[in-house]
Amino acid sequence: MQNLETAPMDLSYDYALDRDCTTLSRHVLQQLQSFGSEAQDLSAIMSRIALAAKIIARRLSRAGLVEGALGFTGDINVQGEAVKKMDLFANEVFIAVFKQSGLVCQLASEEMEKPYYIPENCPVGRYTLLYDPIDGSSNVDINLNVGSIFSIRQQVGNDPEQTGLDLLQSGHRQLASGYVLYGPSTVLVYSIGTGVHTFTLDPSLGEFILSAENIQIPAHGSVYSVNEGNFWQCDEAIRDFIRYVHRHEGYTARYSGALVGDIHRILLQGGVFLYPGTLKQPEGKLRLLYESAPLAFLIEQAGGSASTGLEPLMSVVPTHLHQRTPLIIGSKDDVALAVSFIQEKVRMDEDRLMVNS
Ligand code: P6P
Numbered sequence: 001m002q003n004l005e006t007a008p009m010d011l012s013y014d015y016a017l018d019r020d021c022t023t024l025s026r027h028v029l030q031q032l033q034s035f036g037s038e039a040q041d042l043s044a045i046m047s048r049i050a051l052a053a054k055i056i057a058r059r060l061s062r063a064g065l066v067e068g069a070l071g072f073t074g075d076i077n078v079q080g081e082a083v084k085k086m087d088l089f090a091n092e093v094f095i096a097v098f099k100q101s102g103l104v105c106q107l108a109s110e111e112m113e114k115p116y117y118i119p120e121n122c123p124v125g126r127y128t129l130l131y132d133p134i135d136g137s138s139n140v141d142i143n144l145n146v147g148s149i150f151s152i153r154q155q156v157g158n159d160p161e162q163t164g165l166d167l168l169q170s171g172h173r174q175l176a177s178g179y180v181l182y183g184p185s186t187v188l189v190y191s192i193g194t195g196v197h198t199f200t201l202d203p204s205l206g207e208f209i210l211s212a213e214n215i216q217i218p219a220h221g222s223v224y225s226v227n228e229g230n231f232w233q234c235d236e237a238i239r240d241f242i243r244y245v246h247r248h249e250g251y252t253a254r255y256s257g258a259l260v261g262d263i264h265r266i267l268l269q270g271g272v273f274l275y276p277g278t279l280k281q282p283e284g285k286l287r288l289l290y291e292s293a294p295l296a297f298l299i300e301q302a303g304g305s306a307s308t309g310l311e312p313l314m315s316v317v318p319t320h321l322h323q324r325t326p327l328i329i330g331s332k333d334d335v336a337l338a339v340s341f342i343q344e345k346v347r348m349d350e351d352r353l354m355v356n357s
């Protein structure tokens with residue numbers, strides 16, 4: 001059989017079969033170079049996430065035709081945000097695909113005040129899934145891209161009080177993370193600590209098929225992604241960074257209102273995404289455990305970086321489940337530039353304090 005590494009772009013039957021047979025579950029085992037129980041578990045978890053993604057993608061693709069798929073439920077979630085019907089549907093999908101899987105002890109989501117606890121799955125050593133079922137749900141009713149974000153952690157001990165306290169760990173404790181981008185095609189991007197890989201849903205097969213391996217984010221990119229409507233709400237250091245990219249050639253603004261789409265662009269083309277603290281939300285808007293930390297894990301695996309502006313995002317240990325965090329994430333050089341404006345201001349404030357003391 002041809003060596004696929006060296007063969008020219010060959011859409012022969014053999015190549016097509018090889019490509020179509022590199023499914024997500026097989027890829028996880030290849031990445032872990034193991035058929036042991038933990039590798040099988042993680043492979044099975046990724047397959048359940050893929051199943052959830054397919055069910056959500058199907059609903060999104062027909063949302064305009066399905067009674068009750070669009071619009072708001074009328075409820076307010078634990079974040080104080082109006083709940084979209086698609087948020088609720090997607091949250092239920094993740095619960096349904098994992099409830100009978102025997103793999104996951106707890107499911108923690110943006111849509112649930114407390115984790116969904118599955119006691120029969122909780123002998124120590126099972127897993128926890130933290131997820132944002134639909135990120136960017138304001139885009140659902142206008143048919144723009146949305147995403148799902150997930151993070152897989154080891155379940156540590158039992159938490160019969162369902163407080164979620166055992167989930168309050170830094171991003172370094174993640175075993176795997178990724179996102180699904182529901183766009184013109186449905187793409188699942190994941191890392192299990194051995195690089196970043198993308199799978200594209202082939203509707204004719206009903207399978208996610210490997211489309212790119214070991215993605216590396218460029219060290220620099222022209223894109224900066226921030227909601228400039230918050231300009232006067234942001235700290236002076238962030239305003240100075242935005243003024244810098246306004247005044248220097250080679251920068252372009254891209255902001256979709258859906259984190260996953262903005263991050264996917266930056267993963268592939270380079271650049272920096274910022275959601276800093278604002279006067280109204282000094283801790284920022286994005287949640288740490290099931291939005292920022294999974295994306296930080298993945299972007300660092302691709303050679304990028306993620307910061308709160310004051311410390312590496314992956315180092316933050318939350319004090320509560322739905323903790324928010326400022327987020328600056330993307331190409332190493334671009335994150336470093338944005339963070340340098342914040343650190344310069346911290347230095348100036350410290351110097352001013354010393355002079356005045
Ligand atoms: P804003 C969507 O609600 C979300 O959580 C992210 O997907 C997105 O990046 C951000 O909020 C957009 O927030 O305040 O710019 O509308």
